[in-house]
Amino acid sequence: MEVFLQQLINGITLGSIYGLIAIGYTMVFGIIGMVNFAHGDVFMVSAFIALIAFLILTSWLGLTSIALALFIVLIVAMLFTSLVNWVIERLAYRPLRGSFRLAPLISAIGMSIFLSNFVQVAQGPRNKSTPPMVQGEFVIFTQNNYAVTLSFKQLIIWGVTAMLLACFWYLVAKTRLGRAQRACEQDQKMAALVGVDVDRTISMTFVIAAALAAVAGTMYLMYYGVVSFSDGFVPGVKAFTAAVLGGIGSLPGAVIGGLLIGLIETMWSAYFSIDYKDVAAFSVLAITLIFLPQGLFGRPDVEKV
Amino acid sequence: MEGGAQDRRVDIVRALRDAGVTALIAFGLFLPLIGLQTVTDIRNDLILTTRWPLLFAITAIVGAGRLAYSFGFEPWLNRRALRPVPVAPSAWRSFVAKWFVPFAIGFVIAYPVIVIALNGFSGSVKWIDNFGIQILIYVMLGWGLNIVVGLAGLLDLGYVAFYAVGAYSYALLAKTFGFSFWILLPMAGTLASFWGILLGFPVLRLRGDYLAIVTLAFGEIIRIVIINWVDLTNGYAGISGIPRPTFFGIPFNANEDGFAAVFGLEFSPLYRVIFLYYLILALALLTAFVTVRLRRLPVGRAWEALREDEIACRSLGINTTNTKLTAFAMGAMFAGFAGSFFAARQGFISPESFTFLESATILSIVVLGGMGSQIGVAIAAIVMIGGTEIMRELDFLKQIFGPTFDPTQYRMLLFGLAMVLIMIWRPRGLIATRAPSVFLKERKSISVDLVKEGHG
Numbered sequence: 001m002e003v004f005l006q007q008l009i010n011g012i013t014l015g016s017i018y019g020l021i022a023i024g025y026t027m028v029f030g031i032i033g034m035v036n037f038a039h040g041d042v043f044m045v046s047a048f049i050a051l052i053a054f055l056i057l058t059s060w061l062g063l064t065s066i067a068l069a070l071f072i073v074l075i076v077a078m079l080f081t082s083l084v085n086w087v088i089e090r091l092a093y094r095p096l097r098g099s100f101r102l103a104p105l106i107s108a109i110g111m112s113i114f115l116s117n118f119v120q121v122a123q124g125p126r127n128k129s130t131p132p133m134v135q136g137e138f139v140i141f142t143q144n145n146y147a148v149t150l151s152f153k154q155l156i157i158w159g160v161t162a163m164l165l166a167c168f169w170y171l172v173a174k175t176r177l178g179r180a181q182r183a184c185e186q187d188q189k190m191a192a193l194v195g196v197d198v199d200r201t202i203s204m205t206f207v208i209a210a211a212l213a214a215v216a217g218t219m220y221l222m223y224y225g226v227v228s229f230s231d232g233f234v235p236g237v238k239a240f241t242a243a244v245l246g247g248i249g250s251l252p253g254a255v256i257g258g259l260l261i262g263l264i265e266t267m268w269s270a271y272f273s274i275d276y277k278d279v280a281a282f283s284v285l286a287i288t289l290i291f292l293p294q295g296l297f298g299r300p301d302v303e304k305v
Numbered sequence: 306m307e308g309g310a311q312d313r314r315v316d317i318v319r320a321l322r323d324a325g326v327t328a329l330i331a332f333g334l335f336l337p338l339i340g341l342q343t344v345t346d347i348r349n350d351l352i353l354t355t356r357w358p359l360l361f362a363i364t365a366i367v368g369a370g371r372l373a374y375s376f377g378f379e380p381w382l383n384r385r386a387l388r389p390v391p392v393a394p395s396a397w398r399s400f401v402a403k404w405f406v407p408f409a410i411g412f413v414i415a416y417p418v419i420v421i422a423l424n425g426f427s428g429s430v431k432w433i434d435n436f437g438i439q440i441l442i443y444v445m446l447g448w449g450l451n452i453v454v455g456l457a458g459l460l461d462l463g464y465v466a467f468y469a470v471g472a473y474s475y476a477l478l479a480k481t482f483g484f485s486f487w488i489l490l491p492m493a494g495t496l497a498s499f500w501g502i503l504l505g506f507p508v509l510r511l512r513g514d515y516l517a518i519v520t521l522a523f524g525e526i527i528r529i530v531i532i533n534w535v536d537l538t539n540g541y542a543g544i545s546g547i548p549r550p551t552f553f554g555i556p557f558n559a560n561e562d563g564f565a566a567v568f569g570l571e572f573s574p575l576y577r578v579i580f581l582y583y584l585i586l587a588l589a590l591l592t593a594f595v596t597v598r599l600r601r602l603p604v605g606r607a608w609e610a611l612r613e614d615e616i617a618c619r620s621l622g623i624n625t626t627n628t629k630l631t632a633f634a635m636g637a638m639f640a641g642f643a644g645s646f647f648a649a650r651q652g653f654i655s656p657e658s659f660t661f662l663e664s665a666t667i668l669s670i671v672v673l674g675g676m677g678s679q680i681g682v683a684i685a686a687i688v689m690i691g692g693t694e695i696m697r698e699l700d701f702l703k704q705i706f707g708p709t710f711d712p713t714q715y716r717m718l719l720f721g722l723a724m725v726l727i728m729i730w731r732p733r734g735l736i737a738t739r740a741p742s743v744f745l746k747e748r749k750s751i752s753v754d755l756v757k758e759g760h761g
Contacts (some may be wrong), residue, residue, distance in 0.1 A: 035514045049337045055353045095729045103732035106672045109665045110724025117718040122338045275533040282522035289519050290507050
């Protein structure tokens, strides 16, 4: 029971991170129907940007308030990562829009290889670890000498994720941009005819996706305290799994899928085998796609002749 | 003329503004990751160092590049867009098309001889091994995957799993039971194709990107199992001391019964390399030959029909299940052959050789070459693999950029960049024509833009 509760807390934390990345996949897939393979690496890049911003703030500027530092790091990471993703969309995906279906996928795989190797060359191949940013924890209860704890950093992750999801929901549901996005998702040609700037909307989609990935990257860095150039691939695939599980194209689905994947992974590690935890996530992906291709909240894909 | 000059001036202003904006964006883009570097200092703490000169140099290069684009490349593109499209291919082109394949086959057969003639005996190992064999392995893998992706239109991102199955089958069976390479080669192929069917079966209903992701998942699962099943595969440490293939029972070593001694030659490691070169060449040509013949069989035609339109296929009574499974099995079989060759050549295998990056490389070779085009796949393999291998040879760059400059670490960086650029340049791949396998009076190649394709 107490182990289960602890794993539940850990799983939700991990799941929040996956959910934030998964939104990026699901939004891009929804609007231009492409699996943005480089999204996991954009997440990794954002973690590096967060790391650098954190180092500037603490070691150069001597900022002592960690809360303020984290807040600034979050904003900086979101800004720069958005710029990165905006440029990627402009250079690598936009010229291929409307072209052969596999072309954007290959371009995205190329971009993914490029990004991880770029970071390796520019920042060095070693793991970058920071001293713990946030320490301390609540002890929820103790049973059989096993203390179920909720650390402050987990609490921060929950809080920030919830807050940003609320902002994001507002953006998609209530603003002009969100309406334009939903319109492009349904029918790009028609949206263009009624005066939606499709190119700009797609660019903004990439920017928002990157901003959420940057939140995930910052949280990841804060939670684990270590990041390396190769850290993009596996979280990327797991977040994609989350998006598929939730129903690709569905935004609440991505979040719930992310939480489920996080829970499945931590529970699997706790009760079965930690070596095979990635197998668990990948199996979920395969099983979902085979038996429930439209996911939990997705619209069934009706094939028209 | 007055108007033209006017346009020209406006152009310059616009070009300068674009270049400025681009440079500004590049500055923002590279500010955190190139301008600043995280390094670990003596006390094992992370500290930041700055690289402002490099940052400004890159910003200036990007700005200048944008300027050059506006002045040189863009007008050229516009002029080219206005040029009429030639209806019939030029005489030179059809000449090349006609003689390319015989010439290419002749060249690859003569390649070791040419290399030895140019570099002498001792300097040739590198060129035959790193370039010849390495490229041919990818040509073979590309041709094998071409059956699945190019002909049947099933997007497979986990192809390396079958390569791994082939390699581990050979390594384990040869080490445990001492079977020879020639017995195990077909066995590895069979086992790999068995896995192809096994993994192909559950994903039959999926198409396109979904299929790609599930095959990716399967590929990763197999790799994770190889890593963690230490009793069988020795995990990360890999399997070493894998028996090498022999020349009809004559091993390539310096002993008395070795190849050199038997044929009265002076011992040289080159003989083994040349033997392996012709072995992989034969395997690759076998793959190509089988594919060419299969395209004329009912199953090959069914694959291509499936690629163009699955629903039409089903309505015409083609058993799509069997068609897809045979494609998976055939593709996996050739990967198994290539895998057992790989294990025999290296003498050592570990899970490191079978990462997702390999699958992505092979798939990109197939797509960059132009799906379905065997010549295109071969050219793409030469460009991508040869290109990254040649990066190891660019020592003169050290004289330009200083002794700490290591060109090899830029290999994969440029590889990824090349994938993006080739896709933008030719989204349909290098050879974007489609030759019909059945024709009425004459064989007419058409541009791939004219076929629907791509829902597989």
